Amino acid sequence: MAPSVTVQGVSVPSFFYGTAWKEDRTEALTALALRAGFLAIDTANQRRHYHEAGVGAAVAAFLAAGHRREELFLQTKFTYVGGQDHRLPYDPKATYAEQVAQSFASSLEHLGVSYVDSYVLHGPEGGYGLTKGDAETWRAMEALQRAGKARLLGVSNVSLGQLEMLHRGAAVKPAFVQNRCFARDGWDAEVRAFCREHGLAYQGFSLLTANGRALSSPAVAEIGRRSGRTIPQVVFRFAAQVGMIPLTGTTSEAHMREDLAAFDFELTPADVAAIERVGLG
Numbered sequence: 001m002a003p004s005v006t007v008q009g010v011s012v013p014s015f016f017y018g019t020a021w022k023e024d025r026t027e028a029l030t031a032l033a034l035r036a037g038f039l040a041i042d043t044a045n046q047r048r049h050y051h052e053a054g055v056g057a058a059v060a061a062f063l064a065a066g067h068r069r070e071e072l073f074l075q076t077k078f079t080y081v082g083g084q085d086h087r088l089p090y091d092p093k094a095t096y097a098e099q100v101a102q103s104f105a106s107s108l109e110h111l112g113v114s115y116v117d118s119y120v121l122h123g124p125e126g127g128y129g130l131t132k133g134d135a136e137t138w139r140a141m142e143a144l145q146r147a148g149k150a151r152l153l154g155v156s157n158v159s160l161g162q163l164e165m166l167h168r169g170a171a172v173k174p175a176f177v178q179n180r181c182f183a184r185d186g187w188d189a190e191v192r193a194f195c196r197e198h199g200l201a202y203q204g205f206s207l208l209t210a211n212g213r214a215l216s217s218p219a220v221a222e223i224g225r226r227s228g229r230t231i232p233q234v235v236f237r238f239a240a241q242v243g244m245i246p247l248t249g250t251t252s253e254a255h256m257r258e259d260l261a262a263f264d265f266e267l268t269p270a271d272v273a274a275i276e277r278v279g280l281g
Helices: 023-036 052-064 096-111 132-146 160-169 189-198 218-227 231-241 253-264 269-277
Strands: 004-007 010-013 016-018 040-042 073-078 116-121 150-156 176-180 201-205 244-248
Touching (some): 010 116, 010 150, 023 040, 023 253, 052 096, 073 096, 116 132, 116 176, 132 160, 150 160, 160 189, 218 231, 218 269, 231 244, 231 253
Parallel strands (some): 016 040, 016 244, 040 073, 073 116, 116 150, 150 176, 176 201, 201 244
Antiparallel strands (some): 004 010
């Protein structure tokens, strides 16, 4: 089981299981992850890439087996029309605030819970800057947080400039940033630095799949050989040691358990520095 970190006063597991792209296997794989020891589950009310109701079915079984809701950290997302397919969880003609309310109510129904631990804006409306729609959406999310329906808020797929604007204008500051993390960008070094400076927790996804070439480097292979660990374990341990909350979406029970074992060892400062540099050349 992964240890916990404290984010804005809330205890948060330091390793998440991501449920994107699982389709009809979502329930079974989420249940498998829970049995393996993952207690933080990431999903979204975006049927294009997620099956949120499948997550809810696995959560229901977990709770029916005698576990308490408080043992779980559930994170879901609001996704704009541009990121959806035809299976929308809200009326696209409604205001942004109404869309957030409708999507959130649908998420609670899918997940079978009365609150979520983290509610994330799946990405700003545009590629540059923030829109009036982003401001309205965030205010609606803030209202959910104030009402106790979402314990923490976050934003995903965000640039440094967008994050700076959001953080500056938000009444309820984001607790999380969740980004695809590329070694060629220093593992999203600029955004991670902002998070460290302002007390946000950084969630990194696609740590393995986005970095195949970098992770096949002799330097990483040598760290794995010397530590007696798999490359995924080395990467997830690196993530933890630089203050990142990693996500894994593996479909293998053996890999789930191996990934969680990444917290059973430590990399040397030299190893961490070497991995920080991987992909930069």
